[in-house]
Amino acid sequence: MSVYLLCLVLFCVGLYCILRKRNVIKIIVGVVIAEYAVNLFLALVAYRFEGRAPIFSPDQKILNMVDALPQALVLTAIVISLATTALLVGIAMRIYEKYGTFDITKIKELKG
Amino acid sequence: MVDLYLLLIFMIIGAVIAVEVEDLLSAVVCVGTVGLALSMIFLILKAPDLAITQIVVEILCLIILIRATLKKDLPFSTSGRWLLNTGITVGFIGIFLYVASQALKELPAFGHPLMKVSETYLTDAVKQTGATNIVASIILDYRAYDTLGEATVLFTAVIGILAVVRRIGRKKQGEIIKEEDE
Numbered sequence: 211m212s213v214y215l216l217c218l219v220l221f222c223v224g225l226y227c228i229l230r231k232r233n234v235i236k237i238i239v240g241v242v243i244a245e246y247a248v249n250l251f252l253a254l255v256a257y258r259f260e261g262r263a264p265i266f267s268p269d270q271k272i273l274n275m276v277d278a279l280p281q282a283l284v285l286t287a288i289v290i291s292l293a294t295t296a297l298l299v300g301i302a303m304r305i306y307e308k309y310g311t312f313d314i315t316k317i318k319e320l321k322g
Numbered sequence: 323m324v325d326l327y328l329l330l331i332f333m334i335i336g337a338v339i340a341v342e343v344e345d346l347l348s349a350v351v352c353v354g355t356v357g358l359a360l361s362m363i364f365l366i367l368k369a370p371d372l373a374i375t376q377i378v379v380e381i382l383c384l385i386i387l388i389r390a391t392l393k394k395d396l397p398f399s400t401s402g403r404w405l406l407n408t409g410i411t412v413g414f415i416g417i418f419l420y421v422a423s424q425a426l427k428e429l430p431a432f433g434h435p436l437m438k439v440s441e442t443y444l445t446d447a448v449k450q451t452g453a454t455n456i457v458a459s460i461i462l463d464y465r466a467y468d469t470l471g472e473a474t475v476l477f478t479a480v481i482g483i484l485a486v487v488r489r490i491g492r493k494k495q496g497e498i499i500k501e502e503d504e
Contacts (some may be wrong), residue, residue, distance in 0.1 A: 213326065213327070213432050214426050216327070217330070219419075220337055223334065223338055223341060224337065226341065226415055227341040230408065230411045235350075235387070235390060235391055236341070239341070239353050240341065243337045243340065246333075246356060246357060249360070249372075249376075250333075253363075253369055257367045257432070257435065258434065261368055263369070266455075266456070276368045277437060278444065279439055279440045282460035282461045283468070285461060286469065286472045288379050290475050292379045293475060293479035294479060295386065296479065297482050299386050299389070301486055303390055304486050
């Protein structure tokens, strides 16, 4: 159970960074850390003691494999997280071009 | 299981340094170490597909973030209602940790997963799909629509990035268009 708690602490580090920091790049760093924590949590739920990787080989007939379904869904989530991170960085760079700063408290003129 | 705990603590320390360090480039490099440790944890948790994908995604993410931090930036100020903001944030995170740790008691114990859905996949996948890698047979056969949706999200994000960062059609008078490739 303490493995789950360490994973939650990692998520909370990312959450603190999102809520508290003012730099846009720091906020993106927090989002990335929280994504890592959630992916890790799902992979931890799928683990089984003494389990094998979910790949069949011809000479082995044992069926004590780890849970393959969360792994497949996390595989999807990892790729999507890369796309969203790239979109966030693109928006942050546009903000820097327009306002000359990454500080979110200085971005006050929100008109186009 | 000692290696799993060591890597988890390494990830938490790397994340704390990435959050608290002043220099943006150092923060991005610390996030890179966190991602590589995550890839090693995936290997320990017997998920080789996840480890490979995580390594590729991590390096791409690092390149994108370093590209963003190459710009000069003002040092971020910490003036204002520092105590109030930090207090509210820490209080919220404490409540969240308490509720989540209560909810964790309902999960099956670590190392003993519920295999209700995966039993059929593990026993029938080779007969039904012909793929010896169960993860590949799930994402490409049983849940192919999910992968299709993932590709849709990916290309939508690419369209969004192109619409945000491209310079053609945003020219003002007297402004020099700089050539910059993404």
